[in-house]
Amino acid sequence: MMGQAPQQPVGTPRGGDPAEHHPYAPVVALNGVRKAYPLRGGGQRLALGDVTFDVARGEFACVVGPSGAGKTTLLRCLAGLAMPTSGTVEFEGTPLRQVPAGVGVVFQDYGRSLFPWLTVRGNVDLALKARGIARDSRPARIAEVLASVGLADAGRAYPWQLSGGMQQRVAIARALACRPDLLLMDEPFASVDAQTRFGLEDLILRVREEFGVTVVFVTHDIDEAVYLADRVIVLSASPGVVTEVIDIALPRPRDQVATKRDEAFAAYREHLLGLVMTR
Amino acid sequence: MRGEAAAAAGSAQAGSAGSSARAGSARASTVRAASRVAGRAATRAWLFAALIGAWWAWSAGSTSVYFPPLAKIVRTLWAQWAVGPARAQLGSSLEHLALGYAIAGLAGIGIGALLWSLRYLREATSPYLYFLYVLPAPVLVPAVITVFGIGAAMKVVIIAFAAIWPTLLNTLDGMRGVDAVKLDTARALGMSGARRTLAVVLPAAAPQVVAGLRNSLQVSIILMVVSEWVASTGGIGYYIVTAQESFDYLGMWSGILMLAIVGGAANLLFVLAENRLLYWHYGARAVEGRA
Numbered sequence: 001m002m003g004q005a006p007q008q009p010v011g012t013p014r015g016g017d018p019a020e021h022h023p024y025a026p027v028v029a030l031n032g033v034r035k036a037y038p039l040r041g042g043g044q045r046l047a048l049g050d051v052t053f054d055v056a057r058g059e060f061a062c063v064v065g066p067s068g069a070g071k072t073t074l075l076r077c078l079a080g081l082a083m084p085t086s087g088t089v090e091f092e093g094t095p096l097r098q099v100p101a102g103v104g105v106v107f108q109d110y111g112r113s114l115f116p117w118l119t120v121r122g123n124v125d126l127a128l129k130a131r132g133i134a135r136d137s138r139p140a141r142i143a144e145v146l147a148s149v150g151l152a153d154a155g156r157a158y159p160w161q162l163s164g165g166m167q168q169r170v171a172i173a174r175a176l177a178c179r180p181d182l183l184l185m186d187e188p189f190a191s192v193d194a195q196t197r198f199g200l201e202d203l204i205l206r207v208r209e210e211f212g213v214t215v216v217f218v219t220h221d222i223d224e225a226v227y228l229a230d231r232v233i234v235l236s237a238s239p240g241v242v243t244e245v246i247d248i249a250l251p252r253p254r255d256q257v258a259t260k261r262d263e264a265f266a267a268y269r270e271h272l273l274g275l276v277m278t279r
Numbered sequence: 280m281r282g283e284a285a286a287a288a289g290s291a292q293a294g295s296a297g298s299s300a301r302a303g304s305a306r307a308s309t310v311r312a313a314s315r316v317a318g319r320a321a322t323r324a325w326l327f328a329a330l331i332g333a334w335w336a337w338s339a340g341s342t343s344v345y346f347p348p349l350a351k352i353v354r355t356l357w358a359q360w361a362v363g364p365a366r367a368q369l370g371s372s373l374e375h376l377a378l379g380y381a382i383a384g385l386a387g388i389g390i391g392a393l394l395w396s397l398r399y400l401r402e403a404t405s406p407y408l409y410f411l412y413v414l415p416a417p418v419l420v421p422a423v424i425t426v427f428g429i430g431a432a433m434k435v436v437i438i439a440f441a442a443i444w445p446t447l448l449n450t451l452d453g454m455r456g457v458d459a460v461k462l463d464t465a466r467a468l469g470m471s472g473a474r475r476t477l478a479v480v481l482p483a484a485a486p487q488v489v490a491g492l493r494n495s496l497q498v499s500i501i502l503m504v505v506s507e508w509v510a511s512t513g514g515i516g517y518y519i520v521t522a523q524e525s526f527d528y529l530g531m532w533s534g535i536l537m538l539a540i541v542g543g544a545a546n547l548l549f550v551l552a553e554n555r556l557l558y559w560h561y562g563a564r565a566v567e568g569r570a
Contacts (some may be wrong), residue, residue, distance in 0.1 A: 007550060057354050076463075079467060081463055081466055081467065098466070098469075099466055099467050099468075099469055103467075104467075105463075105464075105467035107460055107463065107464065107467075109460060112458050112460035112461065113460050113461065113463075113464045115461070115464075115479065115482070115483075116559050116560070116563045117482045117483075117485070117559045117560070118559075126468065126478060127468045128472075130465075130466075130468045130469045130470040130474060130478075158559055158562060158563070158564060160559075160563040160566045161562070161566070161569075174468070177466075178469075
């Protein structure tokens, strides 16, 4: 689905089920989202100041910004884990009140987000159970999603018996288990080593094609954003606002060596670094 | 990445002592495992064995009525508690202990979880909880007797009332300490409030809850004896006091030994259950320690 047509204008829908959703409706739309946290001793701190953008069906959108730009806050608002102070977040046309069934979330710290008292399959099973998937169809779903992330044989292990990269793959499998339309990832590869990270980047590109899932991926790593994205959304320093949205017209499938050698890759990278660093 | 997966899956299964190995090496590893267990038991038990041995030897020729030979005490223990009339006392004690402790444990976890989820109730009751926690439970015995009489109900109530606090407060503390990322994850997976509490918050707090249950067990045993000392006609505590009052020092010592056995056995059972229940906790901690 995603392999071709890099010059296609990004932001138009590619894939999804037109019978089920309006073909041009964005999967998720933020409109004037502001988020303020009350400060101890009165006053408030504005984490997000007026953020507006859409993410189209099938798109891979990366959100970058300097630290403290409110990237995590933005993702929490997108997930329905936090309510914006003003503005709206709409998921498939409905305003968010809680985390909808069509959204999967992968947090940065797998050590904290996986449940250590459950095995790998137990972790995935709990996700299916929570969304009311019938008992007899769960084992097949678990096997399928674990195979997709290359963990077909690790189902009976506990997460803490696995390497960091494998643990994050468990978290990805768990987020994908209910076949979400939208996968939200908050700096998911920030706590693994560089080599593992490249492997995980390629894995997420492969898996999102396999599952036809729209991805919003928050990262502070410019190279990672350019490598993965169809579109990069740049946030300013606090309070975060969208300073620029850049379409990444690099050919797919992407390759850790060839893509990163591309002159266009270097140009995107330079441009984005300029945007993020000068603030 | 495939290799990585296979390696880790392998190490995950390594605990099951070479199930795919040939029969011969499987037998060898069983023998090795058995000798390891025996070795560990010996490391722990040597002091116990030495003390019992010393007591046995030191008391062997004793003619003191207060400190009879251990050999005689053990004979009395057998005659009274294993095959004799005191078996009924033992049964009555264990019954009250089990019932009181079970109530304390279940109610402690339940009320702890309830207070965790209801902030207003928690903040309002907190000072009273800590007051009751530090209040020595035996002082309540007369009051409980006034209300419940001197029957079995009184004993169970005293045990449950005294033993509930460690579990309740540890449950509350443990639940309050659950990582915010785990709560976010649970919400992101679409869990309802009740499921979040049961499937995420309770297991995440389990190490602390179990520590509380362990504390409650000790308190239960203490209160079992105390409740039998006062206005009672049965139980190990009653037996010990009556024996002492009627100058039956052999009987008294046998009762004390019986109590030590009950305490030791209860603790052993608890540790076995704990190791099973918190297998993941100790495993994960060991991995963190290595990293």
